[in-house]
Structures are given as structure tokens and as C-alpha cells.
Amino acid sequence: MHELVLNDRIVRTDLPSGTTLLDFVRYEQHLKGTKIGCREGDCGACTVLLGTLCKDGAVRYQSVTSCISPLGNAFGKHVVTIDGLALDKTLSVVQGALVAEGGTQCGFCTPGFAVSLTGYCLSCPRPDEDSAIASIDGNICRCTGYKSIERSARRVVDAL
Numbered sequence: 001m002h003e004l005v006l007n008d009r010i011v012r013t014d015l016p017s018g019t020t021l022l023d024f025v026r027y028e029q030h031l032k033g034t035k036i037g038c039r040e041g042d043c044g045a046c047t048v049l050l051g052t053l054c055k056d057g058a059v060r061y062q063s064v065t066s067c068i069s070p071l072g073n074a075f076g077k078h079v080v081t082i083d084g085l086a087l088d089k090t091l092s093v094v095q096g097a098l099v100a101e102g103g104t105q106c107g108f109c110t111p112g113f114a115v116s117l118t119g120y121c122l123s124c125p126r127p128d129e130d131s132a133i134a135s136i137d138g139n140i141c142r143c144t145g146y147k148s149i150e151r152s153a154r155r156v157v158d159a160l
């Protein structure tokens, strides 16, 4: 039995470590906010954050495409899905920026963008517009709402 922290809960699983993190989150934990697009690591719809406890006691987060991430890589770590960004029902800064700038159309890609931008906020020591926009270049929006999403990224940087 392996253990990890999923959003605000400790969860245990005996699923094989080669199960994708995406399938674990969606089908084992029933968190359907994380979307399935290409299943090949190319579209970013399935992005989650993986937090690792470092020797200095800090938890460092990185964005990962959960469709190509084995569950075993998450054992002993903190997995944050889109569902974990607003646990108190208040929009996070990133979510608020996407709403304010109209950064979502059909909404399918939005969880991935929100999680990627959140990962950027957590990991970038000196945020700026260019690097914020670069942090979401692995996310694809089929509705092509990129300009509004870029404005959202700028708004996030301004709020940091």
C-alpha cells in the first residue's frame, strides 16, 4: 500500500505504480476536473502539480502532464489537481484572472492552464510577463482563446 497527499487528503492505494496519474485521479479518486485530451503529453489538459518535500523542509512544486506520469512517481508526494486550487470555494488568483479576462470559452483546456499558471506562481522566484506566458506554452486551447489567456497571465503577474 502506497501513500500520497491528494489536494487536502492523505490517500492510500495499492494500484500498480505504472498506472497513469491521470487515471488514478479521474477514475480511482473521481476528480473529473482534470481533463483528458491527447493522452500523449502534448496538450496540457491533464496538468497537475507534483509537490516534493526537499531536504530544507520546503515543498517544491512542478507541473506535470498526468497522462504520461506514472502513479509511482507521486508516492510520498503532494498531488494538486484543479479541484485543489479553491478548496474554500474562493477562486484563486489564477482562477480569478482567467475569469476577469474571459480566458475560458468551452472551458475544456481551462483546468490545465490554471494549474500550469499556479505551478509557475509557486516555482518562479522573479515572475514577469514573458516567463508567465512561456509557462503555459505546453497547454493547447482548441477554442484559440490565447489572447485572453495571455492577458490572464499578465494579470496574475501584476497580482503577485
Ligand code: FES
Pocket: 035, 036, 037, 038, 039, 040, 041, 042, 043, 044, 045, 046, 047, 065, 066, 067, 068
Ligand atoms: S491529455 Fe494531453 S497532455 Fe495529457
Ligand code: FES
Pocket: 103, 104, 105, 106, 107, 108, 109, 110, 140, 141, 142, 143, 144, 145
Ligand atoms: S476554451 Fe475551449 S479548448 Fe480552450
